[in-house]
Amino acid sequence: xxxxxxxxxxxxxxxxxxxxxxxxxxxxxxxxxxxxxxxxxxxxxxxxxxxxxxxxxxxxxxxxxxxxxxxxxxxxxxxxxxxxxxxxxxxxxxxxxxxxxxxxxxxxxxxxxxxxxxxxxxxxxxxxxxxxxxxxxxxxxxxxxxxxxxxxxxxxxxxxxxxxxxxxxxxxxxxxxxxxxxxxxxxxxxxxxxxxxxxxxxxxxxxxxxxxxxxxxxxxxxxxxxxxxxxxxxxxxxxxxxxxxxxxxxxxxxxxxxxxxxxxxxxxxxxxxxxxxxxxxxxxxxxxxxxxxxxxxxxxxxxxxxxxxxxxxxxxxxxxxxxxxxxxxxxxxxxxxxxxxxxxxxxxxxxxxxxxxxxxxxxxxxxxxxxxxxxxxxxxxxxxxxxxxxxxxxxxxxxxxxxxxxxxxxxxxxxxxxxxxxxxxxxxxxxxxxxxxxxxxxxxxxxxxxxxxxxxxxxxxxxxxxxx
Amino acid sequence: xxxxxxxxxxxxxxxxxxxxxxxxxxxxxxxxxxxxxxxxxxxxxxxxxxxxxxxxxxxxxxxxxxxxxxxxxxxxxxxxxxxxxxxxxxxxxxxxxxxxxxxxxxxxxxxxxxxxxxxxxxxxxxxxxxxxxxxxxxxxxxxxxxxxxxxxxxxxxxxxxxxxxxxxxxxxxxxxxxxxxxxxxxxxxxxxxxxxxxxxx
Numbered sequence: 001x002x003x004x005x006x007x008x009x010x011x012x013x014x015x016x017x018x019x020x021x022x023x024x025x026x027x028x029x030x031x032x033x034x035x036x037x038x039x040x041x042x043x044x045x046x047x048x049x050x051x052x053x054x055x056x057x058x059x060x061x062x063x064x065x066x067x068x069x070x071x072x073x074x075x076x077x078x079x080x081x082x083x084x085x086x087x088x089x090x091x092x093x094x095x096x097x098x099x100x101x102x103x104x105x106x107x108x109x110x111x112x113x114x115x116x117x118x119x120x121x122x123x124x125x126x127x128x129x130x131x132x133x134x135x136x137x138x139x140x141x142x143x144x145x146x147x148x149x150x151x152x153x154x155x156x157x158x159x160x161x162x163x164x165x166x167x168x169x170x171x172x173x174x175x176x177x178x179x180x181x182x183x184x185x186x187x188x189x190x191x192x193x194x195x196x197x198x199x200x201x202x203x204x205x206x207x208x209x210x211x212x213x214x215x216x217x218x219x220x221x222x223x224x225x226x227x228x229x230x231x232x233x234x235x236x237x238x239x240x241x242x243x244x245x246x247x248x249x250x251x252x253x254x255x256x257x258x259x260x261x262x263x264x265x266x267x268x269x270x271x272x273x274x275x276x277x278x279x280x281x282x283x284x285x286x287x288x289x290x291x292x293x294x295x296x297x298x299x300x301x302x303x304x305x306x307x308x309x310x311x312x313x314x315x316x317x318x319x320x321x322x323x324x325x326x327x328x329x330x331x332x333x334x335x336x337x338x339x340x341x342x343x344x345x346x347x348x349x350x351x352x353x354x355x356x357x358x359x360x361x362x363x364x365x366x367x368x369x370x371x372x373x374x375x376x377x378x379x380x381x382x383x384x385x386x387x388x389x390x391x392x393x394x395x396x397x398x399x400x401x402x403x404x405x406x407x408x409x410x411x412x413x414x415x416x417x418x419x420x421x422x423x424x425x426x427x428x429x430x431x432x433x434x435x436x437x438x439x440x441x442x443x444x445x446x447x448x449x450x451x452x453x454x455x456x457x458x459x460x461x462x463x464x465x466x467x468x
Numbered sequence: 469x470x471x472x473x474x475x476x477x478x479x480x481x482x483x484x485x486x487x488x489x490x491x492x493x494x495x496x497x498x499x500x501x502x503x504x505x506x507x508x509x510x511x512x513x514x515x516x517x518x519x520x521x522x523x524x525x526x527x528x529x530x531x532x533x534x535x536x537x538x539x540x541x542x543x544x545x546x547x548x549x550x551x552x553x554x555x556x557x558x559x560x561x562x563x564x565x566x567x568x569x570x571x572x573x574x575x576x577x578x579x580x581x582x583x584x585x586x587x588x589x590x591x592x593x594x595x596x597x598x599x600x601x602x603x604x605x606x607x608x609x610x611x612x613x614x615x616x617x618x619x620x621x622x623x624x625x626x627x628x629x630x631x632x633x634x635x636x637x638x639x640x641x642x643x644x645x646x647x648x649x650x651x652x653x654x655x656x657x658x659x660x661x662x663x664x665x666x667x668x669x
Contacts (some may be wrong), residue, residue, distance in 0.1 A: 016658035017651050025635045025651060027658055029669045037551065039501035046646070053655075056669075065499065081499035088501050125669065132550040132574060146574050148552035149503075150581035150644070158648045160655055164631070196486060197544040197570050230547065232573050253668035261668045296486050316485035316542045323484070415495045415550075422518075434490040435547060436513050 003105045003271025005168045006237050007203045010143040010268070012127045016160055025160040028299040030142075032111045033060040033098070033152070035089040036415070037130030041153035042092040054339065055158040058098040059120055062086045063110045064415045066103050068378050068405035073104050082416065096156075109381025109407040112136040112349040117221065117383055119249025123238035123265040128155055133349045133431065134227040134233075137437040138221035140246070141238035141268045143203070148229060166232050167277035169202035170270075172209035173298040175284040180465040182289075182359065184351060184429070184448035185216030186210065187225040189287045193302040194280060199231030202278060205270060206236050210284035216245040217355035222352045225431050228297040289464050291336055292433045292446040294324035299433070303451070303463045307334040327435055328443050329423070336461050341445065342458040343426040344375040345438070346402075348412035351429035352380025353450050354387050360453035361393040363467060369401040370459035376418070378410040402456070427455035470583040471641035475564050476610040477537030480527045487541055488548035489575060493557040506553055507560030528561075532604035538565045538611065540594065540601045545586075555582045565611050567618070569594050580634045583641065585613060587628045589599035596620070613639060664665025 006013070017025040031054075035298055038060070045051065052058055065082035066072065069440055075083050086103065093100035101108045107118065112133055115121040127137045127144035130152040137144035151161060181193040191198075204226050211222065219236045226234025244261065248253045253261045288302035299321070301308070309332035310321035325332065330339070346352075346360050355378065369375050377397050379385035385407055388394050394404050411418040412430035420442025429452050433444040445461060487660045497509045515526050522529045528536060539545075539558075543652060545568040546554060555578045558566070561624045566579070579586045589597070600620045610619040613635060618626045637644070648655075 017654040019633075021633055025648060025655070027662065029657070036498050040503050040552075050645070085501060087500055122668070124666075130550055130552075132548065146550035148550055148574060148578035150552060150578065150580060154645050154648065157645050158652075158655060159659075160648060162644055162648065196547055197572070200544070200570060200573060227574075230544070230572060257668040261666070264666065296488075316483070318541075319483070320485045348625075378659070413490075413495050415498065432488075432490070432548060434488045436494055437490050440494075440513065440518070 003273040003277040005270040005274040005276070006141060006205055006235055006268055007143065007168055008274070010126065011165060013124065017375060024048045024163050024165070026126060026163045027160055028155050029057060029126050030115070030120055030127040031058045031130035031155050032115055032127065032134065033058060034064055034129070034131060035085045037149050038152055039091065040149050041156055042096065044087050044153045045156055046207045048439065050157045052098060052156045055097045057159065058156065060089055060093045060098050060105055061108055061111050061114050062089050064409045064413065066408040066411045067416050068408045068418060070406065072406055078237045083198055083445070099204065106382040106386065109384065110349045110352060110409055112224070113352060113380035113384065117381055118247070119246060119252035122246060122252065122261070123242060126340065128161065130295045132227045133142050133224050136220050136224040136349055138223035138226065138234040139216060139236050140242055141235060143235065145233040147322040166203045167201055168275065169199060169204045169231065169278040169280070170276045171204050171206050172208040172279070172281045173206065173284050174208045174281060175210060177210050177284045178211070178289060180450070180468055181287050182448040182450065183214050183221035185287050185290050187222045188290050188292070188297065188300045188446065189282065189292060190280070191225065191229045191297050192290070193282060194229055196228060196296055196298045197230045199226065199229040202231050203233045203235060204229070204231045206234060211236060212239065214330055215355055216241055217353040220353065221350055223253065225297065228431060238265050289448065289451055291451065291461050293328065293330060293336060294321065295327055295433055295435050296320070296324070297431070297446065299324060301336060303334055303336055303461060307332050307336065311332070316439055337463055339445070339461045340459055341427045341461065342373060343420060343424050344369070344373065344452050345411040345426055345428040346376070346449055346452050347378030347380065347410055348430040349380065350431040352384065353383050356429065356449040357388045357393050359398040360449040363450050363453035364396050364400040364457065367400055367457050369456040373401070373456055373459060375401060375404055375456045378405040378418070379407050381407045390443060400440040411438050427452045427461065469581070469641045469643060472564060472583050472585050472613055472638040474608035474610065474612045474614070475537060478533060478535060478605065478660060479538040479540050479597065479601040479607045479609045480533040481525060482541040483540055483598055485542035486544045486547055489546055489551050489554040490548055492546070492554040493551065498551055498553050501563050502619060504539050507562070509641035510561045512558040535562065535660065537562055538567065538609060539563055540597045541568045543567060543569045545571050547572040550574045552578045554581050555584050559584055567594060567597055581644065582636060583638065585611065585638060587611070587618070589628055593626050598625070
């Protein structure tokens, strides 16, 4: 019998019930909640006279709708429907007695940044949230994935999920990364190689030297976009970097419990003889700084290439590429580095952490953004914002001409007023370039924070290696 | 949840790959705190122009497909966000079944929680049904969950796979939460064991 993968081990450690037909109940250690996908779930509980089974394992924070402008505590800053949704989370958190970080709290931020920051996310846990980017927490060796609102209600009521086991996929990034290549380039390049449905039905474990070399922030960026590759979750085995990051956080174990936790956490890795249903290996040195050209995260190419011709694809992708080029206003053969942009967005659960802001600020130091450019930095949490101010990064952004915003999801999905207008073209550090994602008829190019900062300065998509 | 046993209805063709949940229901409609009323905004940006007028050549605006109950779509339907507003919008419009070569995981799950049957078929079967769906008001197909078969307008039958547990729940319109709560003693026992073994959780 072959050994177990990390996913197998976490699965086994959380199996609360297995029916004769193989249907499993998986116990959930942390349930993160935000304002958009939870109101109907809480309403369902109320209608059925049910309670939250484990309020101490349930953490809520408003992030999707909230304005990112100063003075946002003033409810007049929010449109009526957003205000109602945030107010519903306020009152549900109070009514059901769950942990809550309101907009006025400095610890508020994007739920996937707040969880790890506060030590709620720990190795070996099961973590769910009504948000597909829950995969982020996999960076800690936690099995973390997005769920729909019915499942949010199911977890609130039972602290379990009805699950079927996924298959195991190993994505190995060998060797070292070249200068200018970041975690974002890794994760986009993997999606480029496997496609947006390549991971469907799998849990991915990322491994290899290039992954081990990443900081925790970088690992979160990689796992964050596992969902964009179709995978249910992305995982990275915990190591000393993980433990170092977790230690001392407000909700991390302390004293004897820390020692006990460490003893278990150190066993959390795939066995050498584990069975993998699919293996993808990419050489770290082959990864270049990349940008997306189309309307799916798989439409990704190295920055020094040209816009592809739809005929170069096969099957349904030919039509999809035609539609994407039409939507994006691009011509086959056009150099990617000639594409002019008018907006830059740095932030999101993909790239709104301190390391991301440092990387962008490093490029912007002593420079100005191009005339007429709209550029904003939206830190992932109030604490990231405060740290960036302390490190002098905020001043660099402001002096360069960036708007320095409050924390939230912002223009990643444009549910709040931070949106693209029709035809505007954005260099964005977010995770989705779908049609209309950042605003009706807005055009999104995904890239790393350093690449987005470089684009803000030059006014077009730019090879970061030329600015280093 | 409404039961799903047998459905005979118009099938609408959507021959696009990677139809994401932002397309199915754009974010501005996620600000609701209800599950109902989203059907009018299903595929909003493909269905209406900026002034809110219907775009004539979008399939669900064509007279033959306005009452469609089945969608036949390209690969990887429902990718992207976890928003259950996507199946809510489909259901509210009247769609009870989506057929494709593949679905994104979370969307696929969300369908079953809302009485919608997502069916995965090989490319050749989807191509055949896509052709059938192109026949306008003659694009009537029957989906029988009990026998796991799809019958096209010409009487040809295609069989499909579905997980037995999910089939059982759909056929009977069962509420997951109620069923799981029947297993509360197992959850209690698991929790007790865990608080001894992993007290830091």
